[in-house]
Each structure stands twice: as C-alpha cells, then as structure tokens.
Amino acid sequence: MNNFLLPLRILFSADKEFILSLRNLLGFIPNNISLYNLAFSHKSSAEEHVTGIKLSNERLEYLGDAILGAVVADFLFKKFPFKEEGFLTEMRSRIVNREHLNKVAMKIGVDHFMANSSSVKTRSVYGNAFEALIGAIYIDKGYHITQRFIIRRIIQHHVDMDELESLDVNFKSKLINWAQRERKAVTFELIEEIDNGGKRLLKVCVKVDGEEQGQGEDFSKKRAEQIAAEKACIRQGII
Amino acid sequence: MNNFLLPLRILFSADKEFILSLRNLLGFIPNNISLYNLAFSHKSSAEEHVTGIKLSNERLEYLGDAILGAVVADFLFKKFPFKEEGFLTEMRSRIVNREHLNKVAMKIGVDHFMANSSSVKTRSVYGNAFEALIGAIYIDKGYHITQRFIIRRIIQHHVDMDELESLDVNFKSKLINWAQRERKAVTFELIEEIDNGGKRLLKVCVKVDGEEQGQGEDFSKKRAEQIAAEKACIRQGII
Numbered sequence: 001m002n003n004f005l006l007p008l009r010i011l012f013s014a015d016k017e018f019i020l021s022l023r024n025l026l027g028f029i030p031n032n033i034s035l036y037n038l039a040f041s042h043k044s045s046a047e048e049h050v051t052g053i054k055l056s057n058e059r060l061e062y063l064g065d066a067i068l069g070a071v072v073a074d075f076l077f078k079k080f081p082f083k084e085e086g087f088l089t090e091m092r093s094r095i096v097n098r099e100h101l102n103k104v105a106m107k108i109g110v111d112h113f114m115a116n117s118s119s120v121k122t123r124s125v126y127g128n129a130f131e132a133l134i135g136a137i138y139i140d141k142g143y144h145i146t147q148r149f150i151i152r153r154i155i156q157h158h159v160d161m162d163e164l165e166s167l168d169v170n171f172k173s174k175l176i177n178w179a180q181r182e183r184k185a186v187t188f189e190l191i192e193e194i195d196n197g198g199k200r201l202l203k204v205c206v207k208v209d210g211e212e213q214g215q216g217e218d219f220s221k222k223r224a225e226q227i228a229a230e231k232a233c234i235r236q237g238i239i
Numbered sequence: 240m241n242n243f244l245l246p247l248r249i250l251f252s253a254d255k256e257f258i259l260s261l262r263n264l265l266g267f268i269p270n271n272i273s274l275y276n277l278a279f280s281h282k283s284s285a286e287e288h289v290t291g292i293k294l295s296n297e298r299l300e301y302l303g304d305a306i307l308g309a310v311v312a313d314f315l316f317k318k319f320p321f322k323e324e325g326f327l328t329e330m331r332s333r334i335v336n337r338e339h340l341n342k343v344a345m346k347i348g349v350d351h352f353m354a355n356s357s358s359v360k361t362r363s364v365y366g367n368a369f370e371a372l373i374g375a376i377y378i379d380k381g382y383h384i385t386q387r388f389i390i391r392r393i394i395q396h397h398v399d400m401d402e403l404e405s406l407d408v409n410f411k412s413k414l415i416n417w418a419q420r421e422r423k424a425v426t427f428e429l430i431e432e433i434d435n436g437g438k439r440l441l442k443v444c445v446k447v448d449g450e451e452q453g454q455g456e457d458f459s460k461k462r463a464e465q466i467a468a469e470k471a472c473i474r475q476g477i478i
Contacts, residue, residue: 058324059316066312073305077298085297143382192420196332
C-alpha cells in the first residue's frame, strides 16, 4: 500500500509518521492510535489521569501477556500434535519468557517506538511494551487479527522454533559440571514463597562460591532453579 | 431446542445422551464429540495411542488453561476500566486458581460427566477436566464461542465477582510477613488528619526500610493502612 491509498484521516493526521511505522510493523492500519501510544508509554513517564490512575502501559501489558500466552499455546498445540503437555508447556515458556520477549521486542524495533519517551530504559521495558502492544492490537482489532500478527509477523519471522526446541535445557547440570571443573561451590536457595491464589510461587537464587548469580521464579521448584541456573550460565559465560 | 429439532446425526448417535447433556451445559451442539470425550478422560484411565502417547485430557487442559486466562484477563480489563494492573492480576488469580476452578467444575457438574470413568477422583481432577473442556470448546468452535461460554455460562452464573472482590485479603499482614522474610522494617505513619465535616479523614503512609511505598486515606485508620499496604504489596511485587 502506498501513501496514495492511505485513508484521508491518516494522510492529514499529526501522527502520520507514527501510523505509517505502525502499519509497517503490524501489517494493517490501526484504528485507535491512542491505544498504541499508550502501549509504548512506560510508567516512569506516565501522566496522571483525572481519575487518579497513571496512564501507563501496565494494564495493556497485563492483557497482552494473557493473549500472547493463549495464542502461543494454541500454535504449539497444533504444531506438535503428538507431543505431551510437559513439552508444550516448556516450549511455551521458552517463547514467552522475559528474556526471549526482550530479544523479540528489539528485533521488531520496539525501542525505536519508545525513543522519544523520557522513561528509564532497561531491556525489560521493551519486552513489557511488546506485550502491551499485543494488548493494544487485541483491543483495537480482536483476537483473530492479534493471532495472525503473532503467528505471521512474530513467530514465523523472529522465533527460531528449531533452535528453541533443541536448546539443551538442563542449565542446572551445565552449571554444576562447570563448577566441578572449576572447583567452585554451587548452591540453590529458596528465598521466597508467594501464595498466588492457592498455588505457591517459588523464588530461588543460585550462588557460586557464596555469591548470587541469578534468580528464578516459578510454581515448580525445578523450573525456578533452571531459570536461575540459566542466568548464572549466561553470567559466567558457560553458554 | 427440543429433540425434534436435533440433527439426525445426533438423534441416531450412540452418544445421544452424552451430546444432549453437553448441549445443556454448553448452550450449543458440539461438532467434534471425541474432543469432549477426551476432555473428561483423566490420565489414570487413559489408553495408549498407536503413536505411543497416552490419550488423556492433559494437552487439552494445557490449552484450556491458556484460553481461560486470556478470556478472564479481557473480561476484567473491560469490567474494571479504572483499576490498575495489580488489582486485575489479583482478581484473575482469584478466579483461575486451582481451588476456585475445582468449585466451579463441581457447580457445572463436571463430576457427572466423569462418573463412568475409572480414574482416581480428587477434587483437582474436576478442575483440570474443566480446563480441558475449555480447550475442547476452543478447538471445536473457536475463540468467540469459547469466550461467550466462559462469560455467559461460567462467570455470570457461577462466579461471585463481588465476593471475590471483597475477599478479605489482609495486605498489611502480607506485607509484614514478606518483610520478616526479607529482613526489612515496615512502619505505618499517620501523615495527615483532615477534618471532613466532623469526621476525621486519616491519611497514612507505609514505609519499608524508611522509604515510602504507598499512601492510603480513609475514615478508619485500619482501612487506610490496608489501602497503603496494598499499594506497597503491588510495588514490591508481593501480590
């Protein structure tokens, strides 16, 4: 679609550049531009609304996180018809985990959309904004367009499923093997249990020679330790 | 709809009774009956498929869990347009937590659908089968019919939103317990008393290690402290 075919409301809009960039990213012309503006607004730069709540992207992030989870769950369910639930859950968490979402967000240029924002920029700000963007698309266009965006524009272009599948998951044993070679002591410690509506969310940390190297949280202790161990492996340059 | 209007394929089906019960529960006639049979099959009674995997409802449960999460997230996002992310997350977890889902599953009669199954019956078997049912509806009929089922047949009939909202969550004790584990000091301070036509409006703040984490105001000191504590809990990621 070239500019000639743009609706008049956009051609003469003050947000024309923003809308055109969004169209390139999304593959469609958004309806409610303010939703997308909100998606790229981090709470550190949020203004207070008359109702007293700060207009940041946190509500959209909450929504987008859930929608992304559903779409990815469905995608994997159909892609791997003979795989069991444990495999699907593991693959899903490799796709939607914070670190991976931060990477995807950078690949699709979420940082450029936030360049003018005065907010504090850590990598997770972009991953969160990416989830908020999913929430914005869902509110603006509904489930099916959001699903198509996630599958065609994100998973098929920016997620290497084969690599994710073949990832050697066992970061804990990688870390322990490395530590034995290096004659270092590895310990895992439970640092918090959060009662999350009946389920206990466990937060663990891993220490190498008494020094904390990473934290992980999950409802499963094993999984929380894996997350912490993965961070320690990255930090120690083991993977 | 009476029997006279049933499609012939159902009238002469061996599963007629099952399909009629499902229709009463779902509000529509399912297409792929085997999906619903699978949803009510616990792994303890699962048969092995030629591919080597056991045909139980675990894959459908994995899917249904994600779809339910998305629908409930969307429902709350729209029902509470001025509530912050922390509140929405908390409400969602009160709806989709294991214990609450087990209750809902019993209310809608999931146990009756599993009565002939030889599986071991704990309460969570029913909650899991309920999630699997959501997965089955999603595969059979798509997102919108599933969304309508969850909102109209589950939330509006079997979920007491007011009760869930007013559930006494003692944020003050949550905060204090957390602080003890983390070895931090929590203090509540009265920062202002406003004479409001005879009644005294109290404004308090809560500090963690001397740093303010939230304020609350109410005519009751206890209530004002709860409001402040809730904010601190959200800020610290405790809830």
